[in-house]
Amino acid sequence: MSKRTIIPFGPQHPVLPEPIHLDLVVEDEKVIEAIPSIGFIHRGLEKLVEKKDFIDYVYVAERICGICSAIHGQTYCQAVEEVMNIAVPERALYLRTIWGELSRVHSHLLWLGLMADGFGFEALFMHCWRLRETVLDMIEETTGGRVIFGSCKVGGVRKDIDKPTLERIVAKLNGMEKEIKEVTDVFIVDRSVKHRTVGVGVLSKQDAYELGAVGPTMRASGINQDMRKLGYAAYKQLKFEPIVETAGDSYSRCVVRIKEIFQSIDLIRQAAVQLPEGPIDVKVTGTPSGEFFARTEQPRGEVIYYLKANGTRFLQRLRVRTPTFANIPALVKLLQGCELADVPILALTIDPCISCTER
Amino acid sequence: MSMNLVLISALYVILAPFLGGILAGVDRIITARMQGRVGPPVLQPFYDVLKLMQKETLVVRKSQNLYILFFLIFIIFTGALFFAGGDLLLFIFALTLAGIFFVLAAYKASSPYSFIGAERELIQMMSYEPIVLLSAVGMYMVTKSFYVCDIVSFHTSLISYMPGIFLAFLYVLTIKFRKSPFDLSMSHHAHQELVKGITTEFSGRALAMIEIAHWYENIFLLGFVYLFFAGNPVLGVVLTLCIYFFEILIDNTFARAKWQLTLNSSWAISGVLGLVNIIALSYVLK
Amino acid sequence: MSSLSKSPWIFHYDASSCNGCDIEVLACLTPIYDVERFGIVNTGNPKHADIFLITGSVNEQNKEVIQNLYNQMADPKVVVAVGICATSGGIFAECYNVMGGADKIVPVDVYVPGCAARPEAIIDGVVRALGVLEEKRKRIKEIAAGQVTATIERASLDDAEKILELQKIAYRSEAELYNDFSIEPLTQSLDEIKADFATRTFLKAVIDGNIVGAVRGYMKGTACRIERLFVAPGSQNQGIGTRLMREIEATFPESETYDLFTGNRSKRNIFLVKKLNYKISRTEKVNKRVERVYLQKAGQNRG
Numbered sequence: 042m043s044k045r046t047i048i049p050f051g052p053q054h055p056v057l058p059e060p061i062h063l064d065l066v067v068e069d070e071k072v073i074e075a076i077p078s079i080g081f082i083h084r085g086l087e088k089l090v091e092k093k094d095f096i097d098y099v100y101v102a103e104r105i106c107g108i109c110s111a112i113h114g115q116t117y118c119q120a121v122e123e124v125m126n127i128a129v130p131e132r133a134l135y136l137r138t139i140w141g142e143l144s145r146v147h148s149h150l151l152w153l154g155l156m157a158d159g160f161g162f163e164a165l166f167m168h169c170w171r172l173r174e175t176v177l178d179m180i181e182e183t184t185g186g187r188v189i190f191g192s193c194k195v196g197g198v199r200k201d202i203d204k205p206t207l208e209r210i211v212a213k214l215n216g217m218e219k220e221i222k223e224v225t226d227v228f229i230v231d232r233s234v235k236h237r238t239v240g241v242g243v244l245s246k247q248d249a250y251e252l253g254a255v256g257p258t259m260r261a262s263g264i265n266q267d268m269r270k271l272g273y274a275a276y277k278q279l280k281f282e283p284i285v286e287t288a289g290d291s292y293s294r295c296v297v298r299i300k301e302i303f304q305s306i307d308l309i310r311q312a313a314v315q316l317p318e319g320p321i322d323v324k325v326t327g328t329p330s331g332e333f334f335a336r337t338e339q340p341r342g343e344v345i346y347y348l349k350a351n352g353t354r355f356l357q358r359l360r361v362r363t364p365t366f367a368n369i370p371a372l373v374k375l376l377q378g379c380e381l382a383d384v385p386i387l388a389l390t391i392d393p394c395i396s397c398t399e400r
Numbered sequence: 401m402s403m404n405l406v407l408i409s410a411l412y413v414i415l416a417p418f419l420g421g422i423l424a425g426v427d428r429i430i431t432a433r434m435q436g437r438v439g440p441p442v443l444q445p446f447y448d449v450l451k452l453m454q455k456e457t458l459v460v461r462k463s464q465n466l467y468i469l470f471f472l473i474f475i476i477f478t479g480a481l482f483f484a485g486g487d488l489l490l491f492i493f494a495l496t497l498a499g500i501f502f503v504l505a506a507y508k509a510s511s512p513y514s515f516i517g518a519e520r521e522l523i524q525m526m527s528y529e530p531i532v533l534l535s536a537v538g539m540y541m542v543t544k545s546f547y548v549c550d551i552v553s554f555h556t557s558l559i560s561y562m563p564g565i566f567l568a569f570l571y572v573l574t575i576k577f578r579k580s581p582f583d584l585s586m587s588h589h590a591h592q593e594l595v596k597g598i599t600t601e602f603s604g605r606a607l608a609m610i611e612i613a614h615w616y617e618n619i620f621l622l623g624f625v626y627l628f629f630a631g632n633p634v635l636g637v638v639l640t641l642c643i644y645f646f647e648i649l650i651d652n653t654f655a656r657a658k659w660q661l662t663l664n665s666s667w668a669i670s671g672v673l674g675l676v677n678i679i680a681l682s683y684v685l686k
Numbered sequence: 687m688s689s690l691s692k693s694p695w696i697f698h699y700d701a702s703s704c705n706g707c708d709i710e711v712l713a714c715l716t717p718i719y720d721v722e723r724f725g726i727v728n729t730g731n732p733k734h735a736d737i738f739l740i741t742g743s744v745n746e747q748n749k750e751v752i753q754n755l756y757n758q759m760a761d762p763k764v765v766v767a768v769g770i771c772a773t774s775g776g777i778f779a780e781c782y783n784v785m786g787g788a789d790k791i792v793p794v795d796v797y798v799p800g801c802a803a804r805p806e807a808i809i810d811g812v813v814r815a816l817g818v819l820e821e822k823r824k825r826i827k828e829i830a831a832g833q834v835t836a837t838i839e840r841a842s843l844d845d846a847e848k849i850l851e852l853q854k855i856a857y858r859s860e861a862e863l864y865n866d867f868s869i870e871p872l873t874q875s876l877d878e879i880k881a882d883f884a885t886r887t888f889l890k891a892v893i894d895g896n897i898v899g900a901v902r903g904y905m906k907g908t909a910c911r912i913e914r915l916f917v918a919p920g921s922q923n924q925g926i927g928t929r930l931m932r933e934i935e936a937t938f939p940e941s942e943t944y945d946l947f948t949g950n951r952s953k954r955n956i957f958l959v960k961k962l963n964y965k966i967s968r969t970e971k972v973n974k975r976v977e978r979v980y981l982q983k984a985g986q987n988r989g
Contacts, residue, residue: 048512052751053699054730058708060700060748070516070659080747082702085783092780101777107706107802151709154716161580161656167435170716188706188802233581233654236661381516382658396704428722436717444725447692451736454690454823456760458733603733603760 045073050384052081059395067381075376075384077369083399090356095121095329096195098356105361106397107188108151109339111144114193119273120335120346121195125327131275132319133197138275139312140184140192142305147176148340149298152392153228156295159385160237168224175217179210197322211313214306225299238291242375242387245289254371255364256342257301258391261286261293268338279311291390298392328354339364341392363397405549409484412619413476420615421445427648434652449608457604465606467505472613474498479620485549488536499525502598502610509601517598520584523659527666528572534674535569538562539627541681548627557631561684564677566628568670570643575662576621578614579651582662690736690762690823691816693725697735697759701752701788703742706802707769711739719805726812732758737815740788743771743778749791756792762822764795764815768808773797825894829921834893836926838933841888841900843880849890849900850879856916863951866975871914889933891917891926901930903938910941910985915955927958941985950977
């Protein structure tokens, strides 16, 4: 008769930088059940729409999460622009796309590093983040911030990227591709990494669909869906296909994200070539009235912004459904029956962003 | 035991922490360079230990630090015995006893993390015991003695008789040095699922003692490696240091394995390479 | 520079942060910034850490967690609030669930502003924290060596919680003498001690704003009863106990006698009060394990 112990995992935990508390019911290093306890990052920022002007709120929206920050801001702006019927200039749409894809590259590299650290491969973590620094340099050069960009605003973007800078960025990305390939090959080929990821945490296509998983978590289980195909921002002019894998284990999720890094670099190249001249913003007058759902593809999956406006400068209601929120049921399912040593890997494999989830 | 051996043993007790600390410092610098960083100054481990001595000691139970003291004392005793040319079998059992004290201390600290860390430490011990014993048996078969002083003064390098055993020993050396892929119970890397594993509940002086004990341990482990090359002293020392460098390289190129893989692969390799070598020796030395 | 500043181990907690500052803290460990050059190690264990980095505006749920983590750290320790959210609540200061910064829960030594705080700023903050850490270490040594005098003053109801906490810590050693952990000082509740404030005079000994000792007394008829004299383990043998005794006696100058009791095995306590001219008046068995010794001293006023 083996003993069951309850291991408290979090909220302060060296593996996951964010506080989430899981009570793991463990028997002989096998997890029987995982009981989550959340609420450590809930700030209640949705209620801030009542206090902050709808133009200023974009700064709060960006700070829902520091990693997916750019696309949060972008989605908020999109939602408001649709409600107010503002036609954002083409150049602004392309610039938003470029920053969105740069944000995706940095987020996936960050995730790869954390994964490596999660299974004790510190050297790989260091190399991934070293590459990420180059991307952050590009972002800092064009927007002024490393993690919080502050680049989107209602009606367009705040800063422009001139031609020489853009060419330099594309050239640098082209140069980085080889280095990134070297590092990501370790994830794909290395035996000790595969020992920790292949066959670990399999999410079947049926489960992914029923539990409502989104993003790479869903695409690694064989569901072909990517919000960017909806054609918002400049995506309708860019050529790409969603990356889908079928095995549904941690390895597949890794592969999907790695391929997405290269896809993003390709998208930036395409956008840089097609970038039209023109203004980067339009003047915004009046106040929003009506409601709208905006859906975009964040690095972690689909994010939905619902907003309701009543004609004043303060929005009546804002509701954000972030991708990690949708992935948590899938995570709880994955944790049942796994081994204790796999818990951090599985938690990381859905790319959790608890601050997004709890707002 | 001659005066020389007592002298070497005394030198070990006094110098090993310094050598061990410098070795640990070099380890960190090489690891940092492999990761594209600069790394700490080479004396950093000494600063760490000195700092730990100055910190408040927090305990879950009063007795847990007493066990750590015993752990340190027995490690020193094991090493002193080894360098005094003593009995290999006694050395192996003293080492095991020291390890048990470490595990007992973690059990006394009774937190979920230290329990699991202690269990993993026991699994690690089970993984490397077979080959360490087989090494001693192999050395006896070749040199007809269990005494380190005789083994060291044997005319040929033992590696030429025991290549299989040596390779298997190299495999488990990664476990003993607490390096990836086998750093299951505690790791110097921050991010792992068990917080700091077996050392979670120790702070201040106790943690300093654990660190110093590991330095002593590393030195006599390297001494054990040297035994395989004792026929040619200069080459032996060089090769031993190369082996340590090789371990650092392994640490930086592998992810952490799970305990089943550690235990199964250690026994499989010890079994195959070790036993084949022993059987071969019994024919060759007839 | 002592070895403390050469080997500062940090430990980081995200208290309702958006993650931006946390990522930058992790970025400090990576190749471009590499804080290991300064001997800084990111340990995930509060017991092993010297510097506590807090990010985030701190919501209600994190209050206890932060308090818990701070208490688990070994002295000397410093707290660095990273990012404008940890400093003042940042852009979320008006949210309903937000407390408004780390210094609402634990004493903060260094504030690093920024949204998100850049790695260079974080490293700068940590280096400043090293200076503060050094000062604290020196202070702890001075206090332990008895070079710092405590001030004795009246305690108010606000001090009740701290005094109770210290009482439980200080009386543990008493309980161990008798192997009886059900003695009253260890089992008193916060409400009970608060009620005591109404009927008894509390005196506290303070060093650097921290309570290191306390005593209480009240009049019963013409006699003054003195109770629960204790000094924190780190500040003993410095005469604080004796000073507390003298002060509480001076608070009730009109008493005919001063009475107190202690356990019969508490040799040090008996020695302390005997030096102040107390004599044993009687003994009484409380339970199988504990026997009390009652001591008494005649007052100035023998009316």
